[in-house]
Amino acid sequence: MAGNSKRKGAVRKDGSKKGQTVGSGGQRRRGLEGRGATPKAVDRPYHPAHKRAKAAAKTTAGRPRSRKDDGPEYVLGRxxxxxxxxxxxxxxxxxxxxGSDPDDRVAxxxxxxxxxxxxxxxxxxxxxxxxxxxxxxxxxxLQVPEYSYVHPDDLMRDxxxxxxxxxLVALDNITDPRNLGAVIRSVAAFGGHGVLIPQRRSASVTAVAWRTSAGAAARLPVAQAPNLTRTLKDWAETGAQLVGLDAEGDVTLDAYDGTGPTVIVVGSEGKGLS
Structure with missing residues (x-):
């Protein structure tokens, strides 16, 4: 029965009763204050990760930094x-x-x-x-300066x-600068007024595009659009007709009446129009 002190296992031994214990008086808690978070492994001087990071820094200290995209470009090779x-x-x-070995190309x-x-x-x-x-x-x-793009609004106004x-020709994420140069050359040959490319995820007018354009990039303006879709909508509001090139289209170019303002949209090399 409950409370039966004669039941086996219910007898409390002398001195086993838990009483008050002496505390630390907060000394242990105060001793832990101000330590902060544990430093990362690379920040501990005697940790192997710190030694590896220090050795890697010495190895890469003398390496030249890569050229920034917004600076001059260098065409390499003879x-x-x-x-x-x-x-x-x-x-x-x-x-x-x-003292380099000269040849006809260098001359x-x-x-x-x-x-x-x-x-x-x-x-x-x-x-x-x-x-x-x-x-x-x-x-x-050969050091080539950064290409100077025109504003899309100025391109349409001109x-x-x-x-x-x-x-005008708009390129929907063309990624190969050689293709960009070829388009610039073709637009100039057909009497076009300019080319529009997206500001991101697209080939830009580099020295490779310059070379492929056969000098047409010096005569034909190229504009960059922060948002290609929004720019095309703005151009459509000026009265321009947007024409997308698609292999499965219903209208062929020879049957299209392009007497009015026209913007031809060309898709990317892989998936075409987005």
Whole structure:
């Protein structure tokens, strides 16, 4: 029965009753104050992770930094440099490594640069390695300035004021700069007024696009749109007709009446129109 002190196991031994215990008086709690969070492994001087990070920092300290996208571009290699100079790609300087093995391509590049009053600079191999981020320059590089894009509104306004029906081409996420250069060359050949590309996820007017355009990029304006869909809607409100190129379309180009303001939209290399 409950409370039966004679029941086996119910007898409390002397001295086993739990009484008051002496506390620390808060000393242990105060001793833990101010310690803060445990530092990360890489921040502990004697931790292996800290030693590995320190060794990695020493290894990469002398490596050249990669070139920023918004700075000048460098065309590397003897054939690409000569092709850019032949195509009248805008350039600010020609770099030639001192003591490099000359050939006909280097001689032609120097002559073309001199004829166009482009600065010719002799530099050491280490300096050109740094400028090109250790690219395969073959002892020669051409510095190309950043391309100057026009505003989409200005592109449409200039096309409307040209005296001829506006013909513009919008590229929906073309990613290969060679394709961009080919489109610029074709639009210029057909008497178009300009090309529109998205600001992101699209090829830009680099030296490769310049070279592929065969100099047309110097004559035909290219605009960048922060939002391609919104820009096309704004252009449609000006009276321009948007025409999307699709292999499964119902209307062929020879049957299309393009006498009015026209914007031809070309899809990407893979999925086409988005």
């Amino acid at each position: 054939n690409p440099v000569v092709e850019c100079l032949r195509a009248d790609v805008p350039a600010t300087a020609l770099y030639v490594v001192t 032609e590049a120097v002559k073309l640069a001199a004829d166009r009053a482009i600065s010719i600079l002799e530099v050491g191999k280490g300096e050109l390695d740094r400028l090109s981020a250790n690219g395969m320059h073959q002892g020669i590089a 096309a409307l004021d040209s005296g001829t029906p506006p013909l």
